[in-house]
Amino acid sequence: MQHFTCVCGHLLSVNSKEMSATEHACTWETVSDAVSHVYTSACINRRSACSDMLTVTVGDTVYGDLLAFGTSYAVSIARLIKPHSRDKGFTTHTGFRIMGLLLGHTAPVNCVRWIRSAGLVEDSRPYLLLASADNKSQVKIWSCTLNSLLNKPWSTRGGNWFPLVDVLIPSSEIPNAVDGFVLWRSTSDGCCVVSLDVVADTRIHVWHFILRESQTTESGPVILCHRVTRPPSYATILCRPSMCLCLRSFCWLASATQVIHFVIVGLDTGVTEIWAEYMTPTQSEHVTDDGDCARFIRSARLTGHTDWVRCLDLCRDSSTTTLSLFLATGGQDNVIRLWHIFDATQVPDKATMKVCDLQLPLPPDAVRCTLSIASESVLSSHENWVTGLAWAPRTRAVSFPPLLLSSSMDQSMIVWAPPDDKVGLWLEHTRVGNSGITGLSFLDCLWLPSDGSAIFGHNFQGSLSSWYHSQYDGLWSPGFPLCGHHGPVMDLSWSAVNTSASPFHLLFTVSSDQTVRAHAPLRLESRINSSDCFNDVSELYDHLWHEIARPQVHGYDMNAIASLSTISYVSAGDEKVARVFTATRSFVDACRQMLKLDDYPLGDNLLSVELAASSLAERAVQPTLGLSNQISVPSSVDLLDDAVTDSTVDSDNCVASSCDAPLPTEDRLQCATLWPEIKKLYGHPYEVYCLAAHPSRMLIASACVATKQIHACIILWNGLADWAIHQRLVHHQLTVTQMSWSHDGQHLLAVSRDRTWSVWSPEQANEQLPNYILTAFPAKGQGHTRIIWTGAWCPDDRYFLTGSRDKCLLVWCAPKKRAPAELIAVSCYPLNVRKVFLDGITALDVCQCSNVDPAVVSYLVAIGFESGTLILLILYRSVLMEPADLRWSAIFSLPPPWSHVPGKQVRRVAFEPTTFEMTGTTLTPVHLATGATDGVVRVFLIDRQRLSACLLAPYETVS
Template sequence: MNVFVKQVYTSVACNRMPEIVDWNKDGFMCFGASNAVVIYDTNKVGQDPLKVLSHHRLRVNSVKWLQKPDSCTELLSCSADKTAAIWTFDKGCWKVTSSLTGHEDGVTCITGVYVNGDDLMVYTGSIDSTVKVWERKDGTTTLKQTISLHSGICLTLHAHILPIANKPVLFCALDDHKIHIFAEEKEYHRVHILVGHEDWVRGLDVIGVDDSTVMLASASQDTYIRLWRIQCHEDKDVKGIKVEEKVFQAYGITWSVKLDAVLAGHEGWVYGVQWQKSLDVATNQPSYRLLSSSLDKTLIIWQPESHGGAWVESVRVGEVGGNGLGFYGSRFGPDAFMGHGYNGSLHIWKLDKETNQWRPSVVVGGHFSGVEDIRWEGAGRYLLSVSLDQTARLHGPWTRADGGGAQWHELARPQVHGYDLAALAVVSPACYASAAEEKVVRVFRAPHNFLHNFRNIVGEALVGDDVKGPEGASVPSLGLSNKAVFSGEEQAGGDDNDGYFVPIELNEPPTEETLMQNTLWPETQKLYGHGYEVYCVDSSSDGALLASAARASVAEHAAVLLWDTSNWQQIQKLISHNLTVTQLAFSPDSQHLLSVSRDRKWTLFRRKQGSNLFEIAACTDKTNGVHTRIIWCCAWASNGRVFGTGSREGKVCLWSKTDSPSDSSLREYSLLGKPLELPNTSVTAVTFAPLKRDDLIVAAGLESGVIRIYSFHTAWTLLHELDSSVAHHLTVKRLFFRPPRKEDNEELLLASCGSDHFVRINSIIIS
């Protein structure tokens, strides 16, 4: 059998730190997401624009493009795993051409410059109080020098080729509020210190002004940006007022440093600055702009006035409602600029040439912490995900007007919560239940404005048009519940408009600003009954029942609670396990409920005829359990006769109904064939492909982040392995194939989520 895999959708946020995103002149953005480096092609239309590069073993702290005048085929990354890497694009793929190892602690900042063509100097700063200098000559990279900062720490660094000397100079901002300048004579040594900022400097950028001058911009937590002019020193008598200048020696040349300007416009810590040089069409002279980003929730573009040359704000954007704590960084892109926010979100503003206004545009995004659970809507029209970042997100296919095919995007953020979310279940097309680290299960219903916009964007309606209900939802200050807002209701004015909801008409996926403010679903129900934090939920495919289970160390708390969704009353308490139930799964015909637990047992409950009550039909005990460690996951085959269980010791077992019942606790069920055994890994997710064929197709997600696809007839056959570039690089949490749809033909869509913050959809064709 042949298996063809194609990436359909990758959703993830960038890590929440400065200098984690960079954008080059060709329109490629790179950012760190968990332990991976992600390349985002902002030019790509109608297909998944993200490519995931997995190499680092811990969180990526910074990424930088290495730009040549005419091309950009290399980038740098550094990580909390004490290493940095040089990535090179070669023969159509990205690979690590040098791994820089030697630091004794996490590497927090990195910069590099080309010298004499392809030779490269790379500088890495670490919390081990050193800056290391690496040189790549003729393709070989060596550690040239370790600069000791004694007990200081480098917060950011930037390298630039000095004019005239044509050699690199290194600017390091240390935790003493000062900027230290290093140049090389035999080895790197400090040649000057720039003093003036009153708090940590977090952003540096340098631009060449003319043949003998560069400008350094420094951004600080003291809310100010300072512009320093560094030029070749000339002794001349100046009449009148003198600007104070300092001089220093580097490469046998005397350089003077003058403070050119102090830019005061931000009210919060300034984290990022970037220069941009362009040609002024009117005067044919070069013009300069500076982009800055701050925790005051704004980005500013500064430009010198045409007369007098004072630096003024030419563009200010931001003031995003609800955007946590503002922006960590910003970059210029082709005819656009970008800021990355406190919740890992990317915001892109493009220049509308007709109106000359900057407008927010559609951009990729995702969760900024581990994703715990995902579910398809019953007909596969959208995918929901919940995460430890305390949000629920709804992903759907955007049918583009330009005919670029369907491109998946986040279409709504139904729940923004105060607790880490753990599980969810889709009850009906417009209703879902979620559980967080609290004892309550909460039920949400889609508001009118979402249903209307879903039909505009996706091109198909979720429910009929006659549904009466709230227009949207808002979060009251200090509240955890989403309050319904009905059409025609006046919003309470005054100070309490932080959770303001405004109905909007969308024909394309919402921007991050809209997602945060205008796509909440109202909470319609709270289900109380568990004594500890709810751990897992599932709903029956007929929509009549919801099952939930909580963290537990005794049988009473490990009970599965059953809820009737018509009135949300608790109808039954199913007691069978002694420890936390880790997963619940209703059978496709809603007649059985399967539970697996930390106590290494599974239990199968059967629906009593003509009622919503269940009884135990089969379970495992110490004699017939097969699994010797925690059972993490379970799933049903689409025929409803076979189910699978996966456990910590790396076993996947298939169980099926037999014709001859036994007198053991398994009763009418028995192990089908031999278990699949995967040594040295843990099976954390399992699902069956919805195919009508003799053999079963099983996808298993592993603790390593890999997803393997097997067929089982009488024995197991490995068909395909999805590695970390198309699957995950940390534990796979859930796997689900999309419910079959007419247009799918042979194509299967496999959705997966993981501890690495990613939600992914891959198209799989088995021929």
């Protein structure tokens, strides 16, 4: 048994008598040029305060905007990309690209917040700090150096993030919000103080840490405790019996030596409380190590809301040295209240309007000062709960206070502003949102922090909708949403095409969130804007991936999908029926325009001929209380523009889509990109579990959940006869977990829960639609000992591989071609290249590897594990050796930012369809798609020539 650690830290184990003793794992530095991460689809967790944005600046240079949000058990880091089109008639829009995941939480992340400078002007720290908290009371502070963000290659520029602080909230309380700030000290030791505030259940928890700037490492600053043998100082404030729902904190420098730390919290009683503590210059006496909160006092108690205070936000006036701060609070009473905190001695005209004075926790020898708070205004325009508030960034504010953005469960967001700078008279400036009955409520809202030219809304299903402000006409136009599945990804499938010169492949994904989603690369012939992004102007990218359609929004959790072509697929939910779908004419026209495919016919491979777009349905609609998408005849509605309103609802509750529109916005994805259902496939007694499409698209294989052999049969559906049942294949005793057709269509591989596999072959050769019979199965005691999750064919169909929960990867020879009279089921033995890992194998796929050397035949294998790990390795042999004499290359494990959440099973990995190239030709890069139960879909671009050179480099040339 051999053990070794990959660059990502995952311990792998390999057991093979035939393997070289020098086998090892390749490091990330070795293969960084061969594998690039091009796309991640993920959603924001269904919690308010679970996303935040920050502008990255160095000196006076703005490098761009970072978005951090919680997705499943991880924190995603995304960057805003602003491409500039070279084509005069083609418009590209700003969109987010997820660069990586921060892994370490063991429960869903509830809240995320950037830790900013406590001063009015951002400091020049060479690192960033990010706080996150999860559902199991774990709070983390992540650190990343600016150099790792700015100087790394684009494909890896998510930054080198490391957990700096890891604390656990006492009593296992569930956090609702987190905030904090960095306070620079005037001492010469290069230290600064980080304050971390968390509200959980009925308590406010406060930590203080000291960071030593002079000891900054690659991961960020070195954290110091107040005392070497004791943890950082900690305090807790009890608000019982009220639940703490939202939080903001800030500090006020009353004088050069007087610092007051304020914590503002919204309660479920409709009250907003302000707590304060005096921070001593040494930061060692303000609170004892046992959690005593004697130094915290309640400065003020603000009433007015009649229901829960769900959100709040602060903004400070940077034009004055005195404190002038606006506080906005939003509640479930549909009302927003504005409060003004000010120095009463500096603003005498407001002294009569004040609600109360803040009690300040100053020591007896401190300089006396007074802060007051006044009720500024009450904003009432939302028709449901106010869920998010955000003040516009200072760069956009001409005067103080700036614009205010609010989000609500009424499916709208409102930009508020005092007209003509008359503070006190706040009116609705702009209203945006999702229209139609299918519109979704918003849970939070954000401004673009660099210039305030965009607003973002986090909706109930985890998507981040965007609107961009035009300087020419003053309108807000919808942009690309950041979206993904909000449930486990169960299956994925690349679209199949007739020609090897296909310009693109659609990627279909299904999830237990009851949706089917289509992803595609937007073809760009433009350079990324270097002033807004983190890259060099010499970098050129021709694709930017997006979700372009949501063909199916079902009433059942989705289990499986099999693509028939670029415009048709078969899917199965958690029901006994499989369903066949085709695209709409509006989708085909939009694809041709968006993806620049005007000269490429989107053919329907099901019929093996090009299907005229005019014969497709114009659009589809899902009727009320129905599960089947139906063809809908469009009523006379105007095509939609790209301004504030981008959809129109007709009598069918369907949004008509314009072919001239950009990539779909979130409300279009909800209902304007549906595909009509053309056929239901009845035949299984229980829920359909897996599907597989024949390469010629003439057959579809399906299997269902089963505990008996009679129910575990595989059904073959005839695509040439209106999807009638062609044949039932009976062999397995339990559920068939996955099926895979060989590339030439001559064999069907099925793997099962009964720990066996089966291979089915045509009974008669040269038949257009033959019957299939069992030709191979594993010999007793020679296969897997646990459930077999996955199987895949090598691209030349000489071998197939199977992976199991027993942690073994086995390689088998394909059945030999025999005369019809000699077709009998043969028991098979695995080849002597068994690999054993420390985790169960749940997904695998194989594609052709480098073929430059005519003396070596090699296959690239991608494997996904129960632990969420992804690895790549090569199976190869010399043409001079026996076909069974195979060897394994070194292993490359994808780094943690590109992997899936630990403990979340990888459900499917799949290389995009490619044709088998003859020896001596140069292979083009290939895409690899992965999906897991963390709800994340990833796409990687692999340079097979370079990867082959890296993984096979440690071995001598096979002779």
